[in-house]
Amino acid sequence: MIIAGVQMNVTLMEKTQNLHRITEKMHETAAEGAELTVFPECALTGYCFDSLTEAIPFAETIPGPTTKQLQQVCRELNQAVVIGMLEQAPDGVFNSAVLITREGVLGSYRKIHLPYLGVDRFATPGDRAFAVYEHPSARIGLNICYDSAFPESSRVMTLQCADLIILPTNWPSGAECVAEHAINTRAMENGIFYCAINRVGEERGFRFIGKSRICGPAGETLATSVGTEEEILYATFDPTRARNKRVDRVPDKHVIDRLADRRPEMYGLIVEPHGLKPPHRG
Numbered sequence: 649m650i651i652a653g654v655q656m657n658v659t660l661m662e663k664t665q666n667l668h669r670i671t672e673k674m675h676e677t678a679a680e681g682a683e684l685t686v687f688p689e690c691a692l693t694g695y696c697f698d699s700l701t702e703a704i705p706f707a708e709t710i711p712g713p714t715t716k717q718l719q720q721v722c723r724e725l726n727q728a729v730v731i732g733m734l735e736q737a738p739d740g741v742f743n744s745a746v747l748i749t750r751e752g753v754l755g756s757y758r759k760i761h762l763p764y765l766g767v768d769r770f771a772t773p774g775d776r777a778f779a780v781y782e783h784p785s786a787r788i789g790l791n792i793c794y795d796s797a798f799p800e801s802s803r804v805m806t807l808q809c810a811d812l813i814i815l816p817t818n819w820p821s822g823a824e825c826v827a828e829h830a831i832n833t834r835a836m837e838n839g840i841f842y843c844a845i846n847r848v849g850e851e852r853g854f855r856f857i858g859k860s861r862i863c864g865p866a867g868e869t870l871a872t873s874v875g876t877e878e879e880i881l882y883a884t885f886d887p888t889r890a891r892n893k894r895v896d897r898v899p900d901k902h903v904i905d906r907l908a909d910r911r912p913e914m915y916g917l918i919v920e921p922h923g924l925k926p927p928h929r930g
Contacts, residue, residue, distance in 0.1 A: 649683050649684065649785040649786060649884070649885040649886075649887075650680070650681050650682045650683055650684075650882060650883070650884055650885070651682065651683075651684050651685075651686065651812075651841075651843055651862060651882070651883050651884075651885050652677035652680065652682035652684070652685045652686065652880055652881065652882050653685075653686045653843055653844075653845035653860050653862060653871070653880065653881040653882075653883075654670075654673045654677065654685060654686065654687050654688075654845065654880050655688070655845060655846060655847065655848060655858050655860040655873050655878060655879045655880070655881065656669065656673065656687070656688065656691070656847060656848065656878050657847060657848050657849035657878060658688065658690065658691055658693075658694050658695070658847050658849065658851075659694060660693070660694030660695070660696060660697075660851050660852070661693065661694055661702075661706060662694070663692055663693055663706055663714070666691060666692050666693070666694070667692060667714060667717065667718075670687055670691060670692070670718070670729075670731060671717075671718075671721055673685065673687070673880070674718075674721055674722075674725060674727060674729060675721075675725065676880065677727070677880060677882075678725040678726075678727050680880075680882060682727065682882065683726075683727060683728065683785060684727065684728045684729070684730070684783070684785075685727060685728075685729050685730075686729075686730045686814055686816065686843055686845045687729070687730065687731045687732065687816060687845065688732055688816050688817060688818060688845055688846055688847035689732035689743070689745070689792050689793050689816040689817050689818040689847070690732045690733065690734065690743065690766075690767065690816075690818060691731050691732050691733070691816065691847070692706075692714060692731055692732065692733040692734070693706040693707075693733060693734050694706075694851060695766040695767055695818045695847075695851060696766045696767070696851040696852040696853075696854055697766065697767040697770070698852075699770060700741060700770035700771075703734060703741060703767050703770060703771075704736070704741060706734055707733075707734035707735060707736035707741045708733070708734070708735070708736050709735070709736055709737070710733075710735050710744060710746050710753060710756045711752060711753045712736075714731075714733065715746060715748055715752070715753050716752075718731070718748045719748055719749075719750065719751075719752050719753075722748055722749055722750045723750040726750065727750075728747065728748065728749045728750075728754070728783060729747075729748050730745055730746065730747050730748075730790070730814050730816060731745070731746060731748075731816070732744070732745050732792065732816040732818075733745075733746060734767065734771075735756070735758065739772065739775065740771070740772025741770070741771055741772055742758040742759065742771055742772050742774060743758070743759040743762070743767060743768055743771045743774075743792060744756055744757060744758050744759065744792075745757045745759075745790045745791075745792050745814070745816050747781055747783075747788060747790060747814075749783070754781050754782075754783060754788075755779060755781035755788070755790065756790070757774070757776070757778075757779070757790035757791065757792065758772075758774035758775060758776055759771070759773075759774050759792040759793070759794070759795065760773065760774035760778075760795060760801070761794045761795050761797070761798050761801070762774075762794065762926075763793075763794045764926070764927045764928050764929070765820070765854075766818065766854070768794075769928070778801060778804045778805050778808070779805075779808070780805050780808040780809060780810045785885075785887065786811045786812050786841075786885065786887045787808075787809050787810050787811045787812070787887070788810065788811070788812050788813075788814060789802075789805035789808070789810035789812070789813045789814070790813070790814055790815075791805075791813055791814070791815045792815065792816055792817065793815065793816070793817040793818055793819065795815065796815055796817070796826060796830050796831065796834060796844065797826060797830065799833075799834065799837065800918065802834045802837075802838050802840070802842070803837075803838060806838040806839070806840055806907070807907070809891075810838075810840055810890075811840060811841060811885075811887040811890040811891065812840060812841040812842070812843065812885060812887070812890070813834070813838075813840060813841070813842050813843070814843045814845075815831070815842065815843065815844040815845070816845055817844055817845065817846045817847075818846065818847055818856055819846045819856060819857050819859065820854045820855060820856055820857065821854070821855050821857055823857060824857060824859065827844070827846065827857065827859035827860075827861065828859065831844045831861045831863055832861070832863050832867045832868070832869060833867065834863075835863035835864060835865060835866075835867050836863075836865070836866060836867025837867075837906060838865075838906070839865045839866075839890060839892075839893045839895075839906060839907070840865055840890045841862070841863065841864055841865060841870075841885055841887075841889075841890055842861075842862070842863045843861075843862045843863075843883075844860060844861050844862075845860045845881070846858055846859055846860045846873075848876050848877060848878060856876075857876055858873045858875060858876040858877070858879070859872070859873055859876075860872065860873045860879070860881055861873070861881075862881055862883040864883075864889065865889050865890050866895075870883035870884075871883040893905050893906060893907045893908065894908075
């Protein structure tokens with residue numbers, strides 16, 4: 649399976665223009681043999697909204713008009729796609745990622761960990777448990793941006809048998825360390841493939857740094873962007889590598905299995921309520 653990651657600029661509050669570019673890039677990646685194409689966080693809408701009132705007109709349901717249009721593109725190209733968008737629901741407006749195939753919406757995710765930045769200052773915190781979706785070629789989990797800073801997110805989906813975690817992201821200046829180190833670490837510690845696709849360009853004073861990356865189960869970098877310009881990354885994905893967690897470095901002398909070697913009875917403090925107040929939230 650070939651994965652493509654589209655590192656691109658996005659125009660705030662220009663859904664039609666952004667969707668047109670997403671469709672163009674899907675045709676480009678399909679021509680290169682990609683079966684799955686990944687776009688950044690909020691690729692449909694832009695990210696740096698100044699209020700919930702400003703953001704609401706650009707949110708839509710999942711499924712909805714955009715997912716239906718992209719389903720038609722997926723059907724035409726025999727491809728799947730992951731995009732970031734704002735989701736309108738009865739219980740709030742969510743920063744969401746959606747996985748679409750020729751059959752429709754295979755799965756969606758509402759961002760659980762919200763930084764005090766951009767539209768996340770006003771979005772409703774994700775209210776659904778982490779989940780893994782059965783694509784014909786892989787078991788796929790979804791996260792968004794800041795989630796990568798919380799290793800529990802990836803570990804839960806690994807325990808749900810994910811082969812691949814996809815992270816649409818909007819890393820701004822200051823997130824270089826996450827981009828350059830955390831993605832490889834999440835892949836290595838879980839023995840999975842990890843695809844983190846960032847945007848580029850500037851939006852309301854924030855500069856987005858690119859540094860998109862696709863990593864393999866040993867933590868190795870399979871593809872990475874070379875700069876802060878628009879770029880498409882490609883990597884070949886073999887899910888059988890993610891399903892064998894045992895690493896025999898020296899037979900009978902150095903063998904590890906990062907799932908079987910866990911000691912969950914020692915980790916109770918991690919899931920205790922913390923009582924801390926997130927920045928600028930009630």
